[in-house]
Amino acid sequence: MKKEQVPQDSCKSYDGHKKLIYAVDDSGHYQGVQSSGWEVEGFATEMAVQQLEEQVNDMKVALLAGDVSPIAYYMPLFRFDLMSLAHATGFFQWQIKRHMRTDIFAKLPTKKLKKYCEAFNISLEDLIKPVMKE
């Protein structure tokens, strides 16, 4: 890629920042060039962010309907998946899946709930009764 071809598409995800890309000058030698984003990359990022937001919204609806526990809502909200949350809390993935059931969640001892509080960095009250932003 020539340095004049380094995209400057002002990607939303960059939030005004610039990244360093390596590109060549006319003689074929390299230099670092700042880029405000590439539309192709931006599209992929936004698709992933949208997918996460969809998950959060679905879980919000399910939580309000009483179908799932707050764990199911907080997991995508804090951008965890089952594997990373399992590592962060020390639970097995199948345990976390169980904790997403409202009846199981209601019976969880404080000690176990605290592990989730720590992973999400929220208080026990917020874990049990999520404050939802619109």
Added chain:
Amino acid sequence: MKSIENKISHRQSSHCESGVVTNMLNSQGMSLSEPMVFGLSSALTFVYLPMIKVGGLPLIAYRMPPKSIISSVCKKLNVKMKSQKFSNPDEGMKALDKALSEGKLVGLQTSVYWLPYFPEDMRFQFNAHNLTVYGKNEQGDYLISDPVFEEVVTCPAEDLKRARFAKGVLASKGLMYEMELPKMAVNMEPHIRSSIKKTARMMNGLLLPFFGNKGIQHLVRKIKTLKHKPQKDAALFLGNIVRMQEEIGTGGAGFRFMYASFLDEAATLLNDDVLFEISKFTTEIGDLWREFAMKAVLFCKKRKNVSIEDVATSLQVCAEQEAILRSKLLQWSK
């Protein structure tokens, strides 16, 4: 609180790990470029691990695993590295303060998610980010040289502590490291040759079909099967590849441009025209990866003239050209 500000030369980098090493060594008087650090550590590769899922999508990487750049470069340049991990976060913060008060620059491995200065859309649960702390201001906030940012940043102590001690995959356990330059200058030439040889050897892949060229071919076959999947699933799968290749600080084209830059610099250093030609060829390969990313996203946007076959073919071309690059590099480093 008394403020501390140790001397650092902050230069923006594409990638966090090669950037931290470059900045920490240059601040003490070396003059390395980020691509040189990346190339010397033989960090270029390709990995596709379909069985390891991150957010429901397979793990794809264009470089060697975290920490390999730091350890490999320090070993080659005879840099003395002192690293520590902590079971108690408060002790970890105390040790950081102590090192800073002794005038040291301290490298840290942290999570990305809990660093407040990251833009919202770039924060995700990834625990192997690297940065350098060079001081502390009167409010008790840490002064940080985060290599992927244009300028130095600050971070409140509480947030930095959380970022250092976040639990999870690749958890850093507060890992901090200091680097001490060697007494004698190191002759780079033999290291350049051996690191290129190592990269070339790895390019074919190991026995398993997940690494190097075999990994790319495996991914080509997987992409072809996406035509039986719903459009949305196919789009998310391809989008994930593009993100790993372009979004995650690679310097463009999954580190291929950075590697070409390394070859360019090495060619100048060794006054070697053949190597410069190989650098140009690597640039062309980088352009092919960018073309693949573009085709993949066009497919995601449902452009009728781009089929899943076209996307797969585009990646196949990258694999074929990299096989040629491999033989060129092997020939050169013989």
